[in-house]
Amino acid sequence: MKTLKYIAAGILFGITMSKSEAISWFRIQEMFRFQSFHMYGIIGTAVCMGIIAVWLIKKFQIKDSTGQQIIFKEKEKSFTRYLIGGTIFGLGWALTGSCPGPMFVNLGYGYLSMLIVIAGSIAGTYIYGLVKDKIPH
């Protein structure tokens, strides 16, 4: 059951990413060329509803399935790592048209070449782990 519910949530995610066309390289190009509202609408809707939900969860101290209060981890304060890391990520996102989630959804969709992109992204993560202490955060 515990296993199944996470797989089910992932399936829902894969279908949502496919049916919204957020896994499309073309849609990502359209977004970075500001030629359609589509991708902004998707992210904007999720974030706006998310902001309201998080606010409500905090205000009414809503509990999760374990009966504990839902908490939100504060991300570590920094500027450099988020700006530089984010920029590097953005370069790859626009080039491949896929962020990590959609890479795997695309693979399931039938784009086997995504395995190359996935291998690259695992290697990129590994390289980060190696040089982590040598780059500014």
Next chain:
Amino acid sequence: MIEFIQQPWSWYFSGFMIFVIMLMLLYWRKSFGFSANLRTICTIAGAGKKTKFFDFDWRTQKWNLLFLVGSVIGGFISSQFLKDPATLKLSVETIADLKQIGFDFNGEMNPAELYSLSALKNPKIILILVCGGLLVGFGTRYAGGCTSGHAISGLSDLQIPSMIAVTGFFIGGLTMTHLIIPFIF
């Protein structure tokens, strides 16, 4: 019902569904962030023996790997059973812009020039896919998250680090789209 699902989803329904997924994970005491899986995969492959960053109990991330497996299945279900027969409704400006740099809009999710198996005969394409993946994998860990962790979860909690990261996503994305892609294709 099936016909309703087969249509491309509107941006507001899609956004709502992403919101629902985030809420489900919060309710199960998990934090929506897909790219953490890339680190977990490195750990399972044994990277933790040499590098401290990968030395953690990967079982705490087992749920996320299951989510990853589900997302692959979800993509498969979508292409096999829920595919809309009509072509993707890309904006005419994008179609024209892409044509100028050598991409023919095929109405599918991804361009044949990059993602068809025959495109792999060209070593340059393989290099582009590998480099793109490297940038995503390196950048996402450096920034501490990807689109789900920062743009969805982080922005929903109005966290400043996520706002900076998303600004970075756009600096990189715009630079690649407008300055680098026209140059490499």
